[in-house]
Amino acid sequence: MEKLQYLFAAYAAIWIILFAYIMRLQSRTKELGEELKRLGDDLGGTTPPSTDA
Amino acid sequence: MKNLSNASKVLSTLVFVSMLAALGFVFLYAPMEKEMGDTQRIFYFHVPAAISAFICFFLVFLGSVQYLRTRETRWDRLALCSAELGVMFGLIVLITGPLWAKPIWGVYWRWEPRLTSMLITFTIYVAYLMIRTHGTRSGQAPRLAAVLGIVAFANVPLVYYSVDLWAAEQQLHPPRNVGLAPEMRYTLWICYAAYALLLVQLLLRRLDLARIEEAVERLRQRRDELADY
Numbered sequence: 395m396e397k398l399q400y401l402f403a404a405y406a407a408i409w410i411i412l413f414a415y416i417m418r419l420q421s422r423t424k425e426l427g428e429e430l431k432r433l434g435d436d437l438g439g440t441t442p443p444s445t446d447a
Numbered sequence: 448m449k450n451l452s453n454a455s456k457v458l459s460t461l462v463f464v465s466m467l468a469a470l471g472f473v474f475l476y477a478p479m480e481k482e483m484g485d486t487q488r489i490f491y492f493h494v495p496a497a498i499s500a501f502i503c504f505f506l507v508f509l510g511s512v513q514y515l516r517t518r519e520t521r522w523d524r525l526a527l528c529s530a531e532l533g534v535m536f537g538l539i540v541l542i543t544g545p546l547w548a549k550p551i552w553g554v555y556w557r558w559e560p561r562l563t564s565m566l567i568t569f570t571i572y573v574a575y576l577m578i579r580t581h582g583t584r585s586g587q588a589p590r591l592a593a594v595l596g597i598v599a600f601a602n603v604p605l606v607y608y609s610v611d612l613w614a615a616e617q618q619l620h621p622p623r624n625v626g627l628a629p630e631m632r633y634t635l636w637i638c639y640a641a642y643a644l645l646l647v648q649l650l651l652r653r654l655d656l657a658r659i660e661e662a663v664e665r666l667r668q669r670r671d672e673l674a675d676y
Contacts, residue, residue, distance in 0.1 A: 404546040433666040
């Protein structure tokens with residue numbers, strides 16, 4: 395029974411890493427979205443260049 | 448565009464449901480292993496995380512080869528995003544492994560072949576990401592990283608076959624293809640499926656983010672050019 399702490403710690407670590415990564419993706423997407431809009435305004439409403447290379 | 452958004456929502460729902468199902472199978476369906484007890488349940492998320500990391504490292508290899516061959520940005524993007532995800536899954540492996548080892552082997556870490564080779568592989572992909580993070584404006588970073596992405600992949604079969612390549616007395620990991628009870632096998636397959644869906648979902652989101660990063664970088668360059676002019 396005392397070994398359950400390792401099981402708990404392992405699953406806690408998995409979820410913490412996954413959520414931290416997803417949160418990082420979300421906040422970075424939000425930041426870049428705002429910067430994209432600001433840059434678009436600075437350049438006089440220029441359409442963002444295509445990224446499909 | 449709306450179809451893409453709907454597909455993304457469907458995929459997110461599938462990931463959520465499959466993860467819940469995986470947890471249900473791990474804690475409610477799979478029987479307790481006789482020697483290791485409940486600690487063995489770490490195995491069901493530890494092994495699929497390792498396989499997911501290997502798939503990501505293969506995608507880095509594929510993207511790197513294709514980028515050097517064609518110089519198309521999309522392959523470089525695939526390599527970069529896969530490397531980041533591979534490091535994230537590798538981190539899960541390197542944290543859950545010692546937490547499983549301590550109650551079973553009595554130590555968190557032992558310099559045995561599989562643990563050591565996995566740590567080396569992880570470190571190389573961290574180096575790959577460092578090249579990308581600190582060399583984005585040099586122009587050479589994608590090429591340098593692509594070479595590293597190809598060379599680094601040589602480590603992946605080494606990690607996988609390390610239990611066969613070194614002598615049995617040097618190993619703490621069990622041999623490959625160890626026999627599992629049917630309930631344990633089904634649970635493992637559910638976990639593989641959940642991780643596969645998670646990998647696809649995260650990779651698609653990371654690729655989207657990379658496209659936005661590239662668009663912002665191009666607009667910054669255009670703004671700087673206009674300012675200089």
